[in-house]
Amino acid sequence: MTHEGGCLCGRVRWKAEGEPLNVGYCHCRLCQKAMGGPYFVRAVFPQDQVTVEGNFEQFPSSDRLWRVFCKECGTRLFGKRSDGSVMGIGLATFDDPNALKPAMHMFTNYKVGWLDLNDGLPQHGERP
Ligand SMILES: [Zn+2]
Secondary structure, three states, X not given: OEEEEEXXXXXXXXXXXXXXXXXXXXXXXHHHHHHOXXXXXXXXXXXXXXXXXXXXXEEEOOOOEEEEEEOOOOOEEEEEEOOOOEEEEEHHHEOOOOOOOOOEEEOHXXXXXXXXXXXXXXXXXXXX
């Protein structure tokens, strides 16, 4: 299985081989800030199964995680572990945004109060 996607302007393109390790919503404060939204919905892949082309930039939101974005249009594409292990690809950047479905919520202790979760998915207050 190969998944593909990219940013708003199309200058950054990515390709992921195989199936993700997990797919879910992250409600932590760093994801909220980095995405400018209430959560980051991402599919986690080993970094060695993902290839990225184009002009991107990355910012360390902590000593463990880089936020990767298109240098042209600013689309936030990935959260990438600085140790080279795994990366979370934003589901909305997939060419088919319905290709994968989230299976859980994490860091719901930080969920914004105005968001109601009634999708029946497991909720983890911190990291599962
Ligand atoms: Zn772009």
